[in-house]
Amino acid sequence: MARAFGIVTSTPRRVNVYGLQDCRPAGAFSFLGRYRVIDFPISNLTNSGIENIQVYLNKFPRSLTDHLGTGRQYNINSKNGRLQLLFCNHNNHNEVYNTDVSDYLDNMDYLNLIDQEYVVIQPCYMIFKQDFADILEEHIQSGADISMLYHKVNNGRDHFLSCRVVTVDKDQKITSLSENRGNRASQSIFMDSYVMKKDLFVDLVRKAREYSSTFSLAQMISKECEEQNLNIRGIQHKGYFAAICDLQSYYDASIELLDMKVARSLFSDDWPIYTRTTDSCPTQVFEGANIYHSLVSDGCEIEGTVANSVIGRGVKIGRDAVVKNSVVLSYSEIGPGVHMEYQIVDKWAKVLKTKELIARPDDPGYVKTADRL
Amino acid sequence: MARAFGIVTSTPRRVNVYGLQDCRPAGAFSFLGRYRVIDFPISNLTNSGIENIQVYLNKFPRSLTDHLGTGRQYNINSKNGRLQLLFCNHNNHNEVYNTDVSDYLDNMDYLNLIDQEYVVIQPCYMIFKQDFADILEEHIQSGADISMLYHKVNNGRDHFLSCRVVTVDKDQKITSLSENRGNRASQSIFMDSYVMKKDLFVDLVRKAREYSSTFSLAQMISKECEEQNLNIRGIQHKGYFAAICDLQSYYDASIELLDMKVARSLFSDDWPIYTRTTDSCPTQVFEGANIYHSLVSDGCEIEGTVANSVIGRGVKIGRDAVVKNSVVLSYSEIGPGVHMEYQIVDKWAKVLKTKELIARPDDPGYVKTADRL
Amino acid sequence: MKHSNMLAMILAGGRGSRLHELTSKVAKPAVSYGGKYRIIDFPLSNCANSGIDVVGVLTQYESVLLNSYVAAGSRWGLDTKDSGVFVLTPREKAESGLDVYRGTADAISQNIDFIDQYNPDYLLVLSGDHIYKMNYAKMLDAHLKAGADATIAVLPVPMKEASRFGIMNTDADGNIVEFEEKPAKPKSNLASMGIYIFSWKNLRKMLVADMKDPNSDHDFGKNIIPTMLGEGKKLIAYKFEGYWKDVGTIDSLWEANMDLLNKQNGLDLDDRSWRIYTEDVSALPAYIGPNADVDRIYITQGCVLEGEVKNSVLFTNTVVAEGASVVDSVLMPGVKVEEGAVVTRALVAGGVKIGKGAVVGSPDSENILLVSKNVKGVE
C-alpha cells in the first residue's frame, strides 16, 4: 500500500468559466477532444502509485459520477485501491459557505478512516503532469510540515488573476500565500497542491472552521505562513501548467496545446493520461475536406475546412464550412457553409442557420450546450 | 435491447425510518445482513432483462453511489447497458417541493435520451420479487395506458399506513388511488410500481408540475383515475412483499424473513438477488456460543448467544452476551455479558457498558451508528 | 442480465496463411482492421449487443496476443458477475493426452465440460474472422419460431460465385434440404456463413457420437450438418442481409478497409445502437499538422499527419512525416512513414517503419503490396 492518500478537491468558488460551468464542475469540462480536466489530476495520482483517492463533488455531481465510475479506466485496482466520490451539502443560498473546508467537514467520517500517513491534495481545474511519488519523497526528506507546488510564470499581470501566489525564500520556504493582484508579471502561482501528514491536514481543517465558517484551507495555510508556526516548503513545478479559471484560460490552454512541442511536455508514453472511452468509431474525412494544425477526435465526419482548432468526439462539419481557431465540443454540428473563428461550441450544439460567428482571440465566443443557431 | 427502461425512484417524503434515515436514503438501508434494500428493485430489473436503469438520488447520495458503482455486480453489461445515477436539486428549505416529479424534471435531458418505448418504475424502499418481462407483456396485451402493481393485505388497519391503496374493479381497472387511512383491514396496497410508455410518463410528469409544484406522480395519476381519461389497470402481485416506511416495518420485515418458508418466496435460485461484495472472510463461531433461528453474515466472531436475530457482516458478539429478537448491522460489537432484546443496532456501534437493552416487539429499540453504549 | 439461455463459442483458431506475415505472430481473428479494431471485435461486440453473457473463444494457434486481448472481457462489457469471455485452448485431460483441435466440431467437443458448467439451452457457433454486424438474438427467435434443431445463417452470393462456397439448398419454407460444399453446379446462391445455432442437448449427443467415429473429420460442415440432414432433423436457413466480409487475402483486407472511406459503406461503424467495442488506447486525438494535405481518409486517435495522405485508412498511432506521401494505402497500428517516403497501393503491417525517401508500392500494380518489414530509407 502506498504511503499517501490522494484528494481531488471540488471546484473552488473563484473558478468561474462562463457557460461551461452552468451545468458541470470544472473537473468535468471536456478538454482536447477526448479528455476531461479531472483526468489529469487523477492520472497524476495513479501514475504515482496512489490508488486510494477521494474526489469531492459539489454542485452538479452527475457528469463526474458518470465519468469517474469506479475508476477502472485509471488503473485503480478495485480491491486494493478505491476511488471514493464524496458529496457535499452545498449551500445554495450563500456561496460564501461553500469552501473546501466545508467539503471536508461534511465527510470527516471518511477522512478519519484513511489508513495512509500522508495526503496529496490536488485541485480539479488545473492541468499539469507531476510524479507525486517524487514529491512525497522530497517532502519526507526535507522534513517540512507542508510541501506546496508552485509554478513560475511571466504573465502574472494579466493571467492567473484568480489564482493565489506564493513567495519563496532562498531555502524554498514559503513566506507568504496571497491573492494574485496582477501587480507583477513574474509570479509564482500556487498550484493548489499540497503534501502533508493526514493528521496535520485534519487539524488544519478543524482549525480553519474554528477560525471562520467561510475559511478555505488555503486561507488557513496563508495564516500559518504569517504566523510561522509550521515549516511550509515550496516545490517548483516544471513543464506544462494551465489553470482553467475562466473561459479565456480554457480557450488559451486548448489552443496552445495544438503546438506539439508544448503538448509533448504534458503527454508522454511513460505518463499515460487515462480517460473513459466512449467507444466512438474512427473519424471520416471526406473528399474536399481540409484540415490544418488541429486535433480531431474519433467519430467525426468532416467535409469542410478545419484550421488551428480542437474538435471533440462525434462532431460533424459540413461541406464548405470553415472552423478556425475554435474549440468544438463533442457531438456538435457545424452546418454547410458556416464560417466560425475564435469560438467555443459546447456539446450537442448545432450551428446551421447562423452562417458567420467571428470573435477575437482575447475574447472568444461561446455557443451554449444543445443550442440551435 | 430490451423494450423497457428501468427507473428506481428516490426515497419519497412519506418514508420516515427513525435513526436509519439520518445518514442514508431508504435504498441504502442494510437488509438481512448482506443486502441493501435497493438490491431488490435492481435485481428485479436485471433479472427481467432490463439493463438500462436510472436511479434517482436525493439526500445523502454517497452510500448509494458507493454501493451501486457501475452496476457490474447486478450483471449490467457496461457497454450494452447502463446504470445511471441521477442527482436532484434537493430543496433543503421546504421538503414539500422534493417530489419524484421534481427529480424527473431536474433530469429531463436524460429522460429524453431514453431510446426504449416503455418505462418500468419501482420504488427504492419496497422489497419484493417481480419479473417485469411478464408484466410488460401483460401490459402490452391488455392495451392499458398504465399498469400498476398492487398487493393485497389483511393488516391494512395498522400496517402500511404511509402507503397508498387502490381500488380495482372486476376488469382489473383501477378506479381510485388514495392514502391508506387505516379504515379497513383488507386493502390493496399500491406498490409504487408502474409500467407505461415513456412518452406518456414524460407527459404526466409535465402535467403534474403544471398542476402543482408539489404534486407527485402518484398524485397526478390519482387525479387521472378520477377523471377517467386513461385506461389504468392493476396487476396483483403475489409472493413476499414489504414496505420499509418506518422503523417498525424495517424490524418486522427483517424478523419475518427468518422464517425460511417466507424467505423462500423472496429468494430463489432462478432469481438471484445481487449485491456488492465486501470480501469478508467466513464467520467464526467459538466454543460456548449458541445460535438459534438466526441469519449470520460473513466476517462475524460469535462467542455468546444469538437467537431469532439477523446479524450483519463483521459483527462481534462477546462471551455470555445474549442477542435476542434483534437486528445487528455490520461491524457493530456487542460486548461480553450484554443482554439485548428487540433492538436494532446500527453500523459501527459498540454496546459494551450498557449491560441490558430490552424493548418490545411492537416498539423496538434503536442504537445509533457508531454510538458507544 | 438474466442468464441468457444461449452460450456462444467463437472458433478463432484460424491460421489465415493467405494473409502471409500478418498472421505470423497473431492468429487471424486478432488482425487489425478499420483504424482501431481487431477482426474478433465484431463477433464479440455482436454477442454483447445481442445480450449473450458467456462467450468461449477457441484457439490453439499462436494465441498469446489473441488470448490476452479477448481475456479482457471488459472491452465488450462481458465482465459482469455472471458473464465472461473465456479463452479455451486444448487441454491435457486425466483420461487422455494433450490434443490439438482436430476440426470445428472437435473444438466444441473438447470443451463440452466448459459448456456444461453453464447448462445453456442453445449453443451459438461463430467464426472469429468475419466482419459484419448481426443480432444473434433475432436469429435465435427464428430458430425458436421454426422449432428447428439447427439454424444456419446464410448469405446470398452472386450465382456465378456460388461454387466457391458451402451452399444451402432450401425448400420454400426456408428448410435446408441439402448442403453442398463448393458445388460445381450450384442449385442455390445461399452460402453458409459458418454461424450456427443448435439446441444444445441434441448437439451434445451428436458430438459425443462424432468424437468416437474414426472416419469423421469432426467438422460441422462436413460431418455434423450432413448427419443431421440424414437423420431428418429440422434445419433452417436464416438469411443475413448487410455488410459481410471474409478478409482472407491481403487484397480483400485492403478492400474491406477502403470500403470505410465511402460515406454509405453499409457497415456503419458510427451506429450508436450497435457499437463495435475495442481496446481503448491512451493517445491524443488525431493531429494534423500545419503543412499536411489530407483528403478522403479514415483516421483515429494517435495519428500524427504532417505530410500528404489521400484515400487511405490510418490506424492508431500512425505517423506520416512532412514531405511524405501516402496514397491508396492502409497503414496498420504504429506505422511510421518518414520524410519524403512515398507509399502507394500498399498495406503496411503494424509497427513497420518506411524510411526517409523510400518508395513502396505503385499506382499501377494489380495487387496490393504487403509491407511487413521495415523499409530502409534512401539518404
Add this chain to the structure above:
Amino acid sequence: MKHSNMLAMILAGGRGSRLHELTSKVAKPAVSYGGKYRIIDFPLSNCANSGIDVVGVLTQYESVLLNSYVAAGSRWGLDTKDSGVFVLTPREKAESGLDVYRGTADAISQNIDFIDQYNPDYLLVLSGDHIYKMNYAKMLDAHLKAGADATIAVLPVPMKEASRFGIMNTDADGNIVEFEEKPAKPKSNLASMGIYIFSWKNLRKMLVADMKDPNSDHDFGKNIIPTMLGEGKKLIAYKFEGYWKDVGTIDSLWEANMDLLNKQNGLDLDDRSWRIYTEDVSALPAYIGPNADVDRIYITQGCVLEGEVKNSVLFTNTVVAEGASVVDSVLMPGVKVEEGAVVTRALVAGGVKIGKGAVVGSPDSENILLVSKNVKGVE
C-alpha cells in the same frame, strides 16, 4: 496504478494426485479451502495486494474450471485498463507443434512472448497451491537492496523435517551458497517455498539457453538455480515468517481447514489490510435453525444448519438437516447432510450428498476419510 515493473507467473499445473478424487475434475490450485476460497485465491490476492498488475497463470491439466475461475480478474481487482489475469496453456506455434510444459522453467520459457509484451524488469514466479499471505513488494525491495540476480523465499522448517524439502544453504549475509534437493543430511533448515524473483533480462537469456539443452529437465530447482549458482550469480534467501501450508494430502487439507477454528490461527483471514479475495456467490447469510446445536464452527453464506454441527468447517451452500450430526469434519461447497446422518472426521467433497441416516467416518480413525461420492441413505 503505474506499470508495476514486476510481472507474476503462477505455476498452476499441479496434478495434486495425492488429493485423490478432489483433483479428478479440477487442478489442485482450484481446490476449495476455508469456507469460501480456492487455494489459488491466496497467490492471486497476494499479487493484487502487493501492487502487481499483470499475472499469468500457467496451466495445462484439466483447466476449464481453473481457467474460467481465474479469468474473471475482477475478483482480485485485476481487471483495470492495464492489468489482468491471463490463463496461459501450451500453444501450437508456427515453428513447432503443440507441446505440454516439460518443467517449471519450460512453462515460463514457452511464454516468453507473453512476458515480452509487458517488458517487465523483474519476474516473480509463484506456485499456485500454497496457502499463505505474503507481500511480494517487500521481497522485491530485498532483491533490489541486495542487488541480487535471484531472490528465493525460504521458510524455516523443523530441522528433522528438512530432508523432505529443497534446502537453501546460506552464508551469514543471506547469500545462497548451495541448493540441495531433499538432502539426507541437511545443513540448514531453510526450505525453498518455490517463490522466486528474477531479474528478467538475465533469466530470459538463461531460459533460451535451457530450452536448447537436451539434458535439462527444464526445472527451476533442478536446473536454473544450480546453473546460476555455478555461474557465480548473486542469489539471496528471503526469509518468510508466518502461516504457510502446502495442502498436499487429504489430512493436511483437513488440518489446514481445522486451523481456522482457532482464534489465533496465524492466517488471520479477517485482516482488512490484506484481504483474500474470492468469488462472491448469491446466497443468503448462514442460517441456523431453531433446533440446531452448533459449537466451534467456521461457516459462511449459503450454509443452512438445522442439526448438530461441532468443531467443523462448512463451505458455501452446505446443508445439515435436522437430526444430522457433523463433528470434526470439513464440508466442501454444496454438501448436503440429510436427516439423521452422522459425519465424523471426514472431508466431504463439493456437492456430495450424505443420505438419511448414513454414517461416514469414525471418531477413532487415524486418517481423515475423504468422501467424494454420494452416500446412500439408510431408510
